[in-house]
Amino acid sequence: MEENTTVATSASKNYSADGNEVLFFTIDDTIYGIEIKYVNEIIGIEQITIVPKIPDHIKGVINIRGKVVPVISVRKRFGIDEIPYDDRTCIIVLEFEDGNQVGIIVDRVREVVVVNKNDISKTPDAKNVNANHYIKSIVNLDSGIRLLLDCDKLIKDD
Amino acid sequence: MAKFEAGMEAMADMYVFETTSLLEQLDQILMKTENESSFGEEEINEIFRTMHTIKGSSAMMGLENMSKLAHAIEDMFYIIREDHPVISSMESLYDLVFTASDLMKAEIELLQDDEYTPTDFTEQMNKIEAFVAVLKGGEGAALAPAASAVAPAPAAASAPAPAPANSDPSQTTVRVFFEEDCKMENLRALLVINRISDSCSKLEYSPADIENNPDTAETIVKNGFDVVFIPKPDSSIDGVVDTIRTTPNVKTCNIISQTSAGSSAAAAADDDSTTVRVHFEDDCKMENLRALLVVNNVRDVCDNVSFEPADIETNSESAKYIIENGFTIRFKSDKPNMVLQVIESAPSVKSYEVIENTAAPQPAGTAAAEKPAETAAAPAVSAASPAAAPAAKPAAKQEAKPAAAAAKPASGGAKQSLISVNLNKLDTLLDLVGEIVITEAMVTSNPDLKGLRLDNFQKSARQLRKLNSELQDTVMSIRMVPLSGAFSKMTRIVRDMKVKLGKDVDLIFEGEETEVDKSIIDQLNDPLMHMVRNSMDHGIEDNVEDRIKAGKSPKGKLTLSAYNSSGEVIIVVADDGQGINPEKVLAKAEKNGILTKPASEYSEKEILNMIMLPGFSTNDQVTEYSGRGVGMDVVRKNIEKIGGTVSVESKFGQGTNFIIKIPLSLSIVDGMEVSVGESIFTIPINSIRESFKVKPNQLVKDTNGKEMVMIRGECFPLIRLYDLYDLVPGTNDLYDGIVILVETDGKCACLFADELIGEQQVVVKPFSSLLNNYNVKQNGMAGCSILGDGSITIILDVSNIISDF
Secondary structure, three states: OOOOOOEOOOOOOOOOOOEEEEEEEEEOOEEEEEEHHHEEEEEEOOOOEOOOOOOOOEEEEEEEOOEEEEEEEHHHHOOOOOOOOOOOOEEEEEEOOOOOEEEEEEOEEEEEEEEEHHHEEEOOOOOOOOOOOOEEEEEEEOOEEEEEEOHHHHHOOO | OOOOOOOOHHHHHHHHHHHHHHHHHHHHHHHHHHHHOOOOHHHHHHHHHHHHHHHHHHHHHOOHHHHHHHHHHHHHHHHHHHHOOOOOOHHHHHHHHHHHHHHHHHHHHHHOOOOOOOOOOHHHHHHHHHHHHHHHHOOOOOOHHHHHHHOOHHHHHHOOOOOOOOOOOOOEEEEEEEOOOOOOHHHHHHHHHHHHHOOEEEEEEEOOOOOOOOOHHHHHHHHOEEEEEEEOOOOOHHHHHHHHHHOOOEEEEEEEEEOOOOOOHHHHHHHHEEEEEEEEOOOOOOHHHHHHHHHHHHHHHOEEEEEEOOOOOOOOOHHHHHHHHOEEEEEEOOOHHHHHHHHHHOOOEEEEEEEEEOOOOOOHHHHHHHHHHHHHHHHHHHHHOHHHHHHHHHHHHHHHHHHHHHHOOOOOOOOOOOOOOOHHHHHHHHHHHHHHHHHHHHHHOOHHHOOOOOHHHHHHHHHHHHHHHHHHHHHHHHHEEEOHHHHHHHHHHHHHHHHHHOOOEEEEEEOOOOEEEHHHHHHHHHHHHHHHHHHHHHHOOOOHHHHHHOOOOOOEEEEEEEEEEOOEEEEEEEEOOOOOOHHHHHHHHHHHOOOOOOHHHOOHHHHHHHHHOOOOOOOOOOOOOOOOOOHHHHHHHHHHHOOOEEEEEEEOOOEEEEEEEEEOOOOEEEEEEEEEOOEEEEEEHHHEEEEEOOOHHHEEEOOOOOEEEEEOOEEEEEEEHHHHOOOOOOOOOOOOOEEEEEEEOOEEEEEEEOEEEEEEEEEOEOOOHHHHOOOOOOOOEEEEEEOOOOOEEEEEOHHHHHHHO
16 A cells, blocks of 8 residues: 555544545446445345336345345446446445435445545536536545545435 | 533433423313313312422522412412402413413423523513402502512512511621622522512612622622511521522521511520421432422421431432431421421422421311411401502412412322333334344244244244234334323414404314324324414304304314224314315416316315415415415325325315324334235235236226226226336236235225235335435335345335325
8 A cells, every 4th residue: 555545444433633534436447435434334235125116326225134225326326337236246335414324336345545635635616527516526546536426415316 | 501500400301391291281271271261279279289399390490480480370379269359351360371381381492402591581470460469459459560560570579568567677687608600699699589588578688780780790709798688477587597598509698787686586496396307219319309399398388497418409429318317307387287298299209207396286187277267367468458469479478388288189108100201212112023023024934944844833933923913012002192182282272363363163172082103193283283273264264243144153163083994093173164165276276386287177175185285375364373375285294204194175165174194103014915026015904905816807998098997896997016116027917916906095996916925014114215305105105114034025005006096
């Protein structure tokens, strides 16, 4: 790993003073990040129960230890064609402040990185770029530029 | 600023709970007596007791404003009871008490906020005082009321008045210092004054403007707070000083001058003092504070109260001492029996024993018999001279309290069989039971057991199932609450509106003992209120003449009824008013542009239900109660939130019925599982009429190719579930799959599915809010549930499926 990035262990959750932990995952070749505070757990793909008459990107609901949690396909959300699930496909279970849980299906999960505040820059304020505001900010790491997603926008209605 | 003194926070919850239920009780008594338009002895005593308890516990919590207001009402009822004055205006009396009760309720609400500042009740108290003055003046001259009406309550109480029996008043000056850093010394000083005002016939203090001028706090810190007083004949200097010393935050209280030696009543006090040891209920917690409450109560009825341990207010360790040795209280009163009753009636007191009584013991009978004669004497004096009325008040009050306490039946032995439980705990319990139900299914229908012959296992499994369903029923019944609570809240609304709108209406309850789940009741209050308001405001005719012309009784009728029907509770709010004019509704809907098809195509039922659309109000004018078009929309939303439906029936000119249907419980339903392709749906058993295979001769098609099924001479529409939900079916051959005839609200339809899987109890889990945004409810899905094998089934809401079809 590079100097300013460290692999976070589960014990190091209090980095918020000068940095945020971010979980990175990939869709095709693009790496996206979400803030770790939203992440509840990561599970393998499970049997998804279809719920009729809801938008395409919501694949249905899954049973997580007695809780019924809706799952969203990030691919569908981004308008990318879906690929068959394999053993690397993951569901990242997000938990929001109101206690709501939502799962998002991603191709594969990469790593958790502590991102310095200085490395985070805003998205450009333009009409045609990032029109649906899924991208919250841009992270400039030594390993490359990555996109930090806005979890609220991701699950909310357009 | 902290709301309560240290150690009191823990009591706050209990205080809020107790006071709220007391106030509700008060409302009910008032409502009852208002209907009968007379106060019985019993009711007055009840109001007394309620107010007395509120006063006591509020004072204990340091809520002076609440305590004073309760005190004022207590006084008023004292006069009503003792003097039996001719009450010229019952309405204003009720208004006074109702408003006061509302103010207190609002205050309790406020108390639960973090930022709490006590509300000033002076205005209301002045009104009460004015009324009291009128009551008293009723027999003499009505001169005084105006004067006492403007004076704030404490001033009225402390106004110099002739001290009838005491010809040789001994004027004493004391200087009071408060604890350092206790803040707001001026208000604390005011508290001192309020506490002693009842036992002093003359009371002056400096600085004098403590109530209105916060700057006096500094002066008090520097120079102390001087109080000049003359004790009443029935109290002593020492008693007053004692009272001052025990006021919260008082550090020192020194007598700095005594103008006249006088005969110290305190010296003689020991002759007839009584010592009582009090024991509290086991595990009632915070015995020291409960002891303080007892002391406060006793102080209200007699003087010279001392107690041991003495530091109960500040030292929580004293609780332990009290548990071990009991709490010893010593007081002087010429009616010790009455004081004992006060002690006994204090909350959480288990037992008490008189350990020393120097006064001649008074048999209980005499005490009771003597009381009315004694108390009647005091007001008689005040009636003779109306100017002295305010001064007579404190004296009267002293008599009033023991009387109120004495009225409470001596019920020492009876154990309470009711407990209050936090709703969260019940929710957790219900969740657990739900999990057990699922797990039971998981065990008994485990795939590993398939094909095995396990007689003993099956026997045990049946036993488990029986016990589980009993457990479930019990947990459900714990959560069941009768609707009467929600209904009786409406009495109050109807009463207020009757007065404001000048309509005469009878409110009738039917089936208020019907029970529904607690979580549903909580959601029901708002919709009910809106509907009742609506019926009162729009439903019942404005003019009595209109009613008479229509051949109706001049008095309006508003009926709230509830009953059970096939797993649902049905609540009907019915009025016999003018009804809804469908043409007017339609015209308004057209104007608002909410029609989706030509106006002529709407059925009457559809039109009526339009009034529940957002922003719809047929009322031309916005009144205090309704007309903004929010109400009925809120009703519909709230009812739908708890899984219910609401509909309107109305005959123009004859009245309107609002019909609410709510599920008995939100959590566990008996369901029939059916499969459609890979999906499993659960249809609630109570909406299924039958299931069968269709024969070719039963199938009928209309001109659009829509299918219908003929059963025993009746035709029902056929809904193919896979079509409805765009699923890939296991079979689309009608003769291969299964048809389920469902019925709800008198409407029937046939649902087509692949096959029946079986009957099972399922625990309803609501959809996450993410899915609720996409109208899953309107698409006929009520919720989902987890099956024994961990897979998820969607519970269908038949009424929504049918109504859409």
